[in-house]
Amino acid sequence: xxxxxxxxxxxxxxxxxxxxxxxxxxxxxxxxxxxxxxxxxxxxxxxxxxxxxxxxxxxxxxxxxxxxxxxxxxxxxxxxxxxxxxxxxxxxxxxxxxxxxxxxxxxxxxxxxxxxxxxxxxxxxxxxxxxxxxxxxxxxxxxxxxxxxxxxxxxxxxxxxxxxxxxxxxxxxxxxxxxxxxxxxxxxxxxxxxxxxxxxxxxxxxxxxxxxxxxxxxxxxxxxxxxxxxxxxxxxxxxxxxxxxxxxx
Numbered sequence: 053x054x055x056x057x058x059x060x061x062x063x064x065x066x067x068x069x070x071x072x073x074x075x076x077x078x079x080x081x082x083x084x085x086x087x088x089x090x091x092x093x094x095x096x097x098x099x100x101x102x103x104x105x106x107x108x109x110x111x112x113x114x115x116x117x118x119x120x121x122x123x124x125x126x127x128x129x130x131x132x133x134x135x136x137x138x139x140x141x142x143x144x145x146x147x148x149x150x151x152x153x154x155x156x157x158x159x160x161x162x163x164x165x166x167x168x169x170x171x172x173x174x175x176x177x178x179x180x181x182x183x184x185x186x187x188x189x190x191x192x193x194x195x196x197x198x199x200x201x202x203x204x205x206x207x208x209x210x211x212x213x214x215x216x217x218x219x220x221x222x223x224x225x226x227x228x229x230x231x232x233x234x235x236x237x238x239x240x241x242x243x244x245x246x247x248x249x250x251x252x253x254x255x256x257x258x259x260x261x262x263x264x265x266x267x268x269x270x271x272x273x274x275x276x277x278x279x280x281x282x283x284x285x286x287x288x289x290x291x292x293x294x295x296x297x298x299x300x301x
Contacts (some may be wrong), residue, residue: 071216103269114255118159124240125150126270148199170221179253192225240267
């Protein structure tokens with residue numbers, strides 16, 4: 053089973069939608085505070101400057117396989133540039149996405165003989181949450197309208213054609229873009245962190261998929277002042293030389 057969406061597919065998604073013009077999105081639900089889980093969860097994180105490696109995390113535990121894909125707003129502009137389309141046009145077209153935290157999820161239970169039993173998009177919507185840096189959990193919208201619905205509707209057949217049953221059971225989920233203080237929950241360019249949390253989905257009460265931001269792929273290049281190696285945008289110190297990093301190239 054492929055657990056990374058290839059660059060051509062990501063570009064296809066962008067090209068299929070970049071020429072459309074849309075309206076406004078709907079409001080967001082209130083956040084709820086969730087107590088710490090009874091059983092310690094495994095924490096997974098992304099640590100690679102490549103766009104897909106930074107935004108996609110693989111599920112591979114307790115006999116389950118799958119993918120968690122955070123699709124930040126900046127992804128659409130980056131994909132458009134790679135496809136030869138204007139970044140400005142793409143970002144204008146997809147500006148509605150900035151109002152949401154968009155996450156794609158695909159999960160399958162793998163039998164001893166290698167067959168896949170997929171969790172349905174409806175099940176994934178109930179079992180998938182996002183958690184802000186303060187520990188507040190947010191549920192996905194049960195229904196989205198307007199621009200967001202257009203994006204979801206366009207992605208569904210593309211994924212199904214490209215990935216078969218895996219694509220048919222890929223859930224594109226829309227969560228609130230801001231926390232209850234008005235701060236952005238998942239900011240690809242700002243310092244912070246957030247998590248996607250699967251609850252009772254893959255053989256344990258809670259599994260956390262953690263992102264620390266900013267993402268290197270969307271940030272200005274940073275280098276160690278001593279060794280001149282390129283370093284990650286979310287690092288504060290060079291791991292090789294122990295020196296404090298600055299934003300200066």
